[in-house]
Amino acid sequence: MKKINQQEPKVILYYKFIPVCDPNITMRWQKELCDRLGLKGRIIISPHGINGTLGGGIENLREYKREMNRSILFKGIMYKWSDGSGEDFPKLSVKVRDELVAFRASDELVVSERGVENGGIHLKPEQVHRLIQERGDEVIFFDGRNAYEAQVGRFKDAIIPEVKTTPDFLKELEDPKYDTIKNRPIITYCTGGIRCEILSVLMKNRGFKEVYQIDGGIVKYGEKYGDDGFWEGNLYIFDGRMNHKFSSKAKDIGECVHCGQNTSRFINCADKSCNQLKLVCQSCNAKTFCENHQPVLA
Ligand SMILES: [Zn+2]
């Protein structure tokens, strides 16, 4: 096997919902496997499955995939590949958590060998287009991410729920403002698809009748249609890479908090204890505070 630094750097993103009887054993196995292959990034294991984002050399990531496919639990996962820089993740973190995504709704989620039970219907990107062809304006896109991510990119005319953090969805979905759309076809979307697996269950449990989710999320949709479909803007990505444009045609739809100019450039609140993100364009490039923090006046 070639040394890590002689390989092309790549990033993989994946998840699988499957009952995991002993998450701690899985955690130790994953740690060993990633250490052996020099992979960095983040893996979460819960009684409901696994969710990972890993960066490393392409050959080592392929070996990781082969090892996963040898395991009864984690075979057959769809991996989303993207280009890495080799420095996307500073370290490896493998953790056991109650939930793969912290909706604080683990009691509502039923996971079997088939995956999540009673979730939204999975649509491939081309099926998204077919549904819109058939049902037209009736169809609504519903953003399953935190609201700030939608500032720089979203599906056309999507509903952007008012959520700052993931557990906010529970309360948000019970808001009567959604009563009028509960009978309409709703396509939920998120970065890689994992959040919608859960969100679609929560929505159905709260009276939304016809819920769909995009298989592989925005990432897979963007690979297929780029900026020539219903997606608009940039895809915000959590790890150091921040923004992704599917093509050179990608628009900047966010607005700089200082001058209002279109931008997709997030910077952290200048208060060191805070991780809120604010849109600040390249030309303003100023120290910026969020609503909760103010500059200390000398
Ligand atoms: Zn500006």
Ligand SMILES: [Zn+2]
């Ligand atoms: Zn702040």
